[in-house]
Amino acid sequence: MDSFLSGIELLARWDVIAALLIGSIGGVLVGAMPGVGAAVAIAIALPVTFSLEPIVGLTLLLGIYGSSMFGGAIPAILVNTPGTPVNALTTYDGYPMTKRGESRRALSLAYSASFYGAVLSIGALMLLAPVLAKVAPMFGAREIFLAALLGIVLVVVTHRGQVLPAAILACLGIFLSTIGIEPSAYTQRFTFGQPWLQSGIDLIVVVLGLFAISQALVLLMSKDKPIVLPKVDKIGFFTQMRELWVYKRIATVASTFGVICGMIPGVGEFMSQFMSYSYAQRTSKTPELFGKGNPEGIVASEAANNSVPAAAMIPLLALGIPGEELTAMMLAVFYVHNVVPGPRLFAEQMDFIYALYISLFLLNVIVVAFLFFATRTMMKVMLIPNRFLGIMILTFSLIGVYTLRNSLTDVAIASAFGFFGFILKRLELPTSPVILGIVLGKLMEDRLRIAMARVREPMDFIDRPIALVLFLMILVAIIGQIWTVMKARHATGKGASNG
Amino acid sequence: MSRQEDDHPHVFPEGRKPGEILFVSVTMMIALALLAGIPWQTTWLPGKGLAAQPRFWPALSLGGVVLFGLINALSRVRVARTPGRWQEAALWLRSLEFIGWYMLYVLAIPVIGYLAATLAFCTGLALRMGYRGRTVWIAAAFGLFVVLFFKTAMNVKIPAGAIYDHAPEQLRYILIRYF
Numbered sequence: 306m307d308s309f310l311s312g313i314e315l316l317a318r319w320d321v322i323a324a325l326l327i328g329s330i331g332g333v334l335v336g337a338m339p340g341v342g343a344a345v346a347i348a349i350a351l352p353v354t355f356s357l358e359p360i361v362g363l364t365l366l367l368g369i370y371g372s373s374m375f376g377g378a379i380p381a382i383l384v385n386t387p388g389t390p391v392n393a394l395t396t397y398d399g400y401p402m403t404k405r406g407e408s409r410r411a412l413s414l415a416y417s418a419s420f421y422g423a424v425l426s427i428g429a430l431m432l433l434a435p436v437l438a439k440v441a442p443m444f445g446a447r448e449i450f451l452a453a454l455l456g457i458v459l460v461v462v463t464h465r466g467q468v469l470p471a472a473i474l475a476c477l478g479i480f481l482s483t484i485g486i487e488p489s490a491y492t493q494r495f496t497f498g499q500p501w502l503q504s505g506i507d508l509i510v511v512v513l514g515l516f517a518i519s520q521a522l523v524l525l526m527s528k529d530k531p532i533v534l535p536k537v538d539k540i541g542f543f544t545q546m547r548e549l550w551v552y553k554r555i556a557t558v559a560s561t562f563g564v565i566c567g568m569i570p571g572v573g574e575f576m577s578q579f580m581s582y583s584y585a586q587r588t589s590k591t592p593e594l595f596g597k598g599n600p601e602g603i604v605a606s607e608a609a610n611n612s613v614p615a616a617a618m619i620p621l622l623a624l625g626i627p628g629e630e631l632t633a634m635m636l637a638v639f640y641v642h643n644v645v646p647g648p649r650l651f652a653e654q655m656d657f658i659y660a661l662y663i664s665l666f667l668l669n670v671i672v673v674a675f676l677f678f679a680t681r682t683m684m685k686v687m688l689i690p691n692r693f694l695g696i697m698i699l700t701f702s703l704i705g706v707y708t709l710r711n712s713l714t715d716v717a718i719a720s721a722f723g724f725f726g727f728i729l730k731r732l733e734l735p736t737s738p739v740i741l742g743i744v745l746g747k748l749m750e751d752r753l754r755i756a757m758a759r760v761r762e763p764m765d766f767i768d769r770p771i772a773l774v775l776f777l778m779i780l781v782a783i784i785g786q787i788w789t790v791m792k793a794r795h796a797t798g799k800g801a802s803n804g
Numbered sequence: 805m806s807r808q809e810d811d812h813p814h815v816f817p818e819g820r821k822p823g824e825i826l827f828v829s830v831t832m833m834i835a836l837a838l839l840a841g842i843p844w845q846t847t848w849l850p851g852k853g854l855a856a857q858p859r860f861w862p863a864l865s866l867g868g869v870v871l872f873g874l875i876n877a878l879s880r881v882r883v884a885r886t887p888g889r890w891q892e893a894a895l896w897l898r899s900l901e902f903i904g905w906y907m908l909y910v911l912a913i914p915v916i917g918y919l920a921a922t923l924a925f926c927t928g929l930a931l932r933m934g935y936r937g938r939t940v941w942i943a944a945a946f947g948l949f950v951v952l953f954f955k956t957a958m959n960v961k962i963p964a965g966a967i968y969d970h971a972p973e974q975l976r977y978i979l980i981r982y983f
Contacts, residue, residue, distance in 0.1 A: 353958070353960070469872050469873075469875055469876040469879065470824070470828065470876065472868065472872040473828065473831060473832075473868075473869050473872045473873055473876070475868075476865045476866070476867075476868030476869045476872065477831065477835075477865070477869055479861065479864075479865035479868070480835075480838075480861075480862060480865035480866055480869070482861075483861045483862045483865065487858045489856065489858070490847070490849055490858055492846070492847040492849075492858045493845075493847075494845060494846050494847075494858055494859075494862055495838065495841070495845045495846070495862060496845075497845070518903075518906070521902070522899045522902055522903075525899075525902050525929075525933065526895065526898070526899050526902075690939075692933045692935075693930070693933075693935070693939065693942075693943070695902075695933075696926060696929045696930060696933070696943060696946075697946060699902070699905075699906055699929070700922065700925065700926060700946070700947065700950055701950070703906075703909065703910065704950070704954050704960060707910060707913070707962065708960045708961050708962060711961060711962070711963055713910060713911070716906075716907065716910045717907070720903045720906060720907060723903065724896075724899065724900065724903060727896065727899050728823075728827055728896050731821065731823070731892065731895070731896065732821045732823060732824050732827060733821055734824070734827075742865075746861070746865070749861075750860075750861045753855045754855050754856050756855075757853055757854075757855040757856065758853075758856075
């Protein structure tokens with residue numbers, strides 16, 4: 306109870322409240338701008354938060370992270386363009402509802418399902434993170450190595466239809482993490498005699514290039530599309546919110562999918578919304594209406610999306626393992642402020658943990674309240690032309706990259722990664738394997754070196770229960786992927802011979 | 805999942821985009837060149853196990869790039885080529901123009917100062933993108949807002965312009981501190 310009260314005390318400061326408000330409302334705004342999204346906003350805000358206190362900086366980033374998907378549903382429903390990539394499935398049923406003149410109902414369902422998913426996920430975080438933190442001391446070097454490896458394997462195999470490019474990009478990320486002076490024998494790796502490469506490639510610089518600058522290039526190279534905003538009625542959101550009760554089963558199952566996918570490193574929002582949407586369609590009394598404006602589709606997609614952020618904090622807080630790119634960025638903030646996630650964090654800074662829980666809950670309340678009163682006003686951000694947004698992102702990204710060290714080299718590296726990210730985005734290839742490769746690559750190298758010092762026989766590596774379970778999970782993921790490919794090939798071959 | 809309408813955005817990418825093989829091939833070639841450099845860009849420590857070798861992870865990761873690149877290439881052998889790869893590559897190169905603008909912006913800051921560089925960058929890029937009239941003024945106002953918010957209010961670490969040295973004593977402090 307004392308820790309809980311201390312947590313409230315941590316939050317009851319003007320700077321934390323301001324960060325919460327700016328993060329939450331700012332997150333909704335960037336989410337509602339197609340082409341911006343949480344990753345770009347967090348990448349830009351990340352270096353700014355380094356000068357803030359840990360709780361202030363984290364609250365700001367959490368606000369953006371947790372609220373951007375709320376905002377992303379608005380353009381998905383009103384103009385058939387997802388604000389963030391994970392709102393894609395919301396367009397399937399949201400936009401047809403708008404075309405039928407039911408935009409208010411669709412938005413209300415999206416907000417309430419998002420809120421439901423987020424609250425359920427925060428409950429899961431509060432229940433499961435301490436449990437995992439209790440199990441965490443059983444995680445030795447080999448278990449951490451295997452958990453990180455599982456994250457890499459899952460981030461690769463969950464990129465359906467792009468497994469091989471994702472594997473290439475993950476390996477590339479791991480390679481990038483090895484550049485510089487390595488920490489055990491202090492030898493140089495791929496520095497080419499350049500002093501600026503000795504300290505390695507800064508994660509923040511890579512993140513800014515890969516997410517912010519690349520997105521600016523995408524927008525600057527695109528064309529401005531005229532957007533006509535549909536009419537949204539003024540009143541009735543709260544009464545419409547009751548409609549979620551009709552779809553409580555779908556909302557609960559979708560949120561559970563979101564929590565599970567968020568907790569498993571490398572899986573995330575795309576898989577959770579895909580599974581939830583498929584489940585909702587399979588179990589619906591009107592499956593033929595999916596894709597044509599079925600409210601169940603919106604509930605499934607939005608509840609699943611919004612239950613991921615809090616769940617993704619579970620492995621991050623308990624084990625220090627980020628599940629996707631946004632939590633990898635959060636980890637950078639933790640380390641900058643010497644906050645080391647793991648069991649000791651739960652033992653020694655429980656007030657900080659409670660403060661995070663409360664701020665996660667508060668940001669959802671703020672966002673829903675804001676959206677119910679300000680949706681019609683904030684819809685106007687969708688009218689900002691694409692290329693103008695590109696100019697804005699490029700101008701903002703300078704703040705992030707140049708204020709780190711006032712280094713031209715940093716700007717050049719960020720620009721190079723911006724160009725690389727632009728190519729990835731043009732090819733619709735994922736950027737998350739690169740970031741997870743960099744973050745988890747370093748962790749894997751370090752832990753494997755420690756683990757191998759105590760291993761005599763190969764089987765010793767998995768002679769502990771958690772290590773064995775993780776190893777089996779890796780094996781299942783790989784065999785499952787091979788099985789899927791073989792089955793698809795077989796089906797194609799059969800189709801060809803029949804044809 | 806139901807068959808989506810043509811104008812729906814997709815969750816998972818559908819099909820391959822032109823230029824993917826080109827991109828994977830170039831990445832693979834770079835990885836091969838780096839792999840060839842392993843003997844003099846990394847160290848082998850005698851008497852240490854494989855996992856403790858500084859060479860192990862660079863070799864493993866670069867080997868992974870090459871291996872998965874090869875499998876990717878083999879899986880594409882029987883698939884018809886997607887036309888338009890060179891047009892796509894030309895578009896990638898065209899985007900370098902904006903990187904050039906960005907680098908110029910950064911280089912200009914220590915010379916003419918953050919305020920002037922930001923105003924010039926925002927309005928210049930707006931004009932380059934074909935905006936005229938009110939939008940250019942909005943771009944300038946946005947640039948001014950960024951400077952006032954980050955440099956004046958939040959005092960972020962950005963070097964002062966050399967040009968400020970020519971300003972009168974009183975004004976110089978204000979320019980260096982706030983703009």
